[in-house]
Amino acid sequence: MASFPSADRLALLTNFGHSIGSVAYVYRPTHAEQIAELYRSAAGTGFTVGMRGAGRSYGDASLNGGHVALDLQRMNRILDWNPGTGVIRVEPGVTIGQLWAYTLEDGWWPPVVPGTMFPTLGGCLAMNIHGKNNYVAGPIGEHVAQFTALLPTGEEVACSPTQNADLFHSLIGGLGVLGVFTSITLQLKHIYSGNLKGYAWASPNLRQMMDEMESLKADSDYLVGWVDGTWGGSGLGRGQVHRAHYFAPGEDPSPAQSLRVEAQVLPDTFFGLVPKSILWQFMRFFMNTPGAWLTNTAKYVHARTLDHRHHFLQSLVAFNFLLDYVPNWEKSYGRGGLIQYQSFIPRAAAAEAFADLLKLTQRRGLPTYLGVLKRHRPDKFLLSHAVDGFSLAMDFKVTGGNRPALQRLTDDMSRIVLDAGGRFYFAKDSTLTREVVAESLGPDTLARFCAMKARCDPQSLLQTELYRRVFGSI
Amino acid sequence: MNFSSPLTPTPVAIVVGASSGIGEAVARKLAHEGYAVALVARRADRLRALCAELNARPGAAHAVAYPHDVTHFDEIPALFQTILRDLGRLNVMVYASGIMLPSGFSEYNFGKDRATLEVNVLGAMAWLGQAATYFEQAGEGHLVGISSVAGDRGRVSNPAYHTSKAALSTYLESLRNRLTRKGVHVLTVKPGYVDTDLLKAVARPFWVVSPEQAAADIWRAMRRGKQQIYTLSRWGLVMWVVRHMPSFIFRRLRF
Structure with a gap:
């Protein structure tokens, strides 16, 4: 043998x-x-x-x-598709990109997508990913009608919100350590255009950005804030709010055109000139603290100047998959790469805690080069990262020499998050200790997960x- | 706090031949530098004692003992996998097992010759080959082989030992030429006289260094990415002369 x-x-x-x-x-x-x-x-x-x-x-x-x-990734077959009901059954290796390209022309879109279309649905379920609409649509798990999973005991289980509900709410978000999804049935969202109505405007600081998102959330299908992590003082956390709406039935005069896959493809050049496949090589020169300050400031000034409070058209793909806009952008961070630190803090404490986090990163000389603010709501899954509040995701460049300092920084940030009653998201985490996780989940959740x-x-x-x-x- | 996080993972080393001599000293040095060390050697009692001693140090990354005879070649792939499984990764692989069986000037003993080659060469190939496969995938790592000044020329004293060290040096050079382009560092160590069990077979040793001194030299050479070191370094000069000595002189010498 x-x-x-x-x-x-x-x-x-x-x-x-x-x-x-x-x-x-x-x-x-x-x-x-x-x-x-x-x-x-x-x-x-x-x-x-x-x-x-x-x-x-x-x-x-x-x-x-x-x-x-x-x-x-090789278990990537689409098993069943019903364009009448928008119910699709797939294998776990099917990616978000594969999924939308398959269903878009029939007028269906994944109700929850991450910032990149490359993750597999198995991975999305194991992490219970969220999108820029988490405060209204919840995590992807809330759109799973059913799944089958193979447990290490050899048992194959079928789970839905009503059948084996405890397994359903544990395997989704279960980090892939309870069993492997063998098929996933999703309910997609009916859409009436391949475009979104987008809005974007500058926000002078973090607190105002959060107030704006809070007041708009009842009337927005998507909300996300870009945060300049390099700026301090009264402009701490300044940035830009992006908001988007789906089209109502009949609003798009020619939905058949915008619902074509070709209409969704991201352009492969910038300004029709610079091939985007090589853009990351040039971005490398800005992936340092002065460069990040420069690009963040340029982006903020640009946002201030071109104020898009009135809507403009943006394809679903262009709005949702910002991370795919520059292919291989993650390589621009250089050989050391990057990590992301995302924390979720209840609404009342969020503004102060995030301000503390931003100030701490700046004080340590390790500012985030990209910050993203999102609004969330709680869900019923066992290992849930969502709270009724906000999350701030921060990208940090990793170098040969800054690893210990980065670990110390994130350790101290985690203390701030825990004191504010916050939570963490395992798809983003590379720094948490057992003690911090135990404290953020609480003994009851931990015991239930262990059981x-x-x-x-x-x-x-x-x-x-x-x-x-x-x-x-x- | 000694928390091994993804950002600051504890480096891992395997030291084969860790129960005595240079291997033991290198294992101590690596443990002292914060490595988790897999200790591999034949003498289980000495291995366990070293393991207990290394783990007793406060704040130490852990050491694990894997008793094993390097001439049991069939066990090596599985044992390598077990170590990898237990420690999760590998950064440094040191092959320090070696024997030198006393040999008379007119002695031709195939049993001894074979034993020497099995420990000094075949065991090294079996272990370093496993690590090379791993490092090639990882795109980084240090392979360290303890060869000897004895490998630089075939001298009258102990043909099998000289042959084995020449073979090991050449094998390491081949690995270096294969693996440098894959990001892997290969270090050939050529000690002179080191105060170890092997020295008992030497009649009149000189310039004797302690295993600790040799280990410190190896550590420094590894950090600096050297291809080859002599310890003491003056052996480099001596061996240059020896290597260039014409045969008509060399074959008349009695060392």
Whole structure:
């Protein structure tokens, strides 16, 4: 019998930001039976199995160094599509990009999408991702009608909000350590145009941006704030609010045209001249603190000058997948890559806590080069990152020398977040300790998650580096 | 606090031949520098004692003992995987196992010759090959082989030992030429006389250094990305002369 794991499957896997990586034995199944076979091979060997989709998590969520990584990207078939009801059944390796391209012409759009279209739906469910409409649409899990999952016990379970509801609310957001999704049934959103009505305007500081988002949230389909993390004083957290509305039925005079996939494709040049595929190479020169100050300031001045309080048309893809606008943008951070730190803080405490975070990063000489503010609402999933409040996501450049300082900074930031009653999001995390996670989740949630882990995976076969870091081997 | 975070992961080393001599000293040095160390050697009792000692230091990353005889070649792939599984990653691989069996000037003993080659060469190939496969994927890492000044020329004293060290030096050079382009650093260490068990077989040693001194030199060379070091460094000069000595003189010498 061939040895397990097979040595020729060693491969380096990295995070989205290319700042963290490890070498694992990578298996790429095409069918659920192969996963069951792998579970059997791994059982009792001491090797754990970690799930990986497109590797778009910012931290170590899809890494499993020295162990087995199960890359699900080849399980990418669309199993069933009903253009009448907008219900689609897919395998876990289907990406967000694959999904919308398949359903758009029929007038359906994924109700919740992240800032990039490359993640797989298996990964999206395991992290219970959110979009710029979290305060109204909730996380993606709320749009899952049903899924089937293969537990490490060998049991195949079908779950929906009413059937096996406890498993449903645990596996979604369960970091892929309770079981693997084998099929996912999603209810898509009916749309009447391939465009959104977009609005964008400058906001002079963080507090005002939050007030504006708060007052507009009842009347906006999407809301997101870009935050300049390099500016201090009375302009702390200045930036730009982006708001968008879907078109109502009949509002778009020619929906058939805007609903074509070709109408959604991001332009491949800037100003019709500079090929975007090489743009990241030029962005490298600005990925330092003076460069970030310059670009952030230029962007803010631009936002102040071109005030788009009146709507303009923007394609669904252009609005939602900002991160895909510049291909390989993450490489512009250089060899050290980047990490993101996103915290979620209840509304009453958010303005003060985020101001403290921004000031701390500036004081330490490690300002964020990109800050993003979003509005959220709570949900019913077991490991939930959402609160009735705001989140601030901050990108930090990682260099050969700043890693310890960055760790100390984020440790101190986590203290501020915990004191404000905040939470964290595991798809973005690469710095939290077990103690911080335990405190933010609370003993009750932690105990329920441990109980669910023991039930679904009594041998603790499914693990990732993230799981071992924040939960330990239960 | 000794928290290994993704941003500041604890580096990991495997030291084969860690129960005594240079291997033991290198293992101590690496542990002292904050490495988690997998200690591999045949003598389980000495290995466990070293392991306990390293783990007793406050704030130390941990050491783990893996008793193993390097001539049990079939065990090596699985043991390598076990270490990787336990420690999660690998940054430094040191092969320090080596034997020098005393040999008379007219002795031709195939049993001894084979044992020497098995430990000094085949074991090294088996272990370094595993690590090379890993480092090639990782795109980084340090491979360190403890060869010897003895490998620079075939001298009269101990043909098998000289052959084994020449083979190891050449093997390391090949690995270096393969792996430098993959981002992997390969260091060939050529000690002179070091105060270890091997020295018992030497009649009149001179310029003897402690294993700790050798380990410190190896650590420095590793950090600086050197391809090869002699320890003591003056051996470099001596061996240059020895390497260039014409055969008609060299074959008349008795060292």
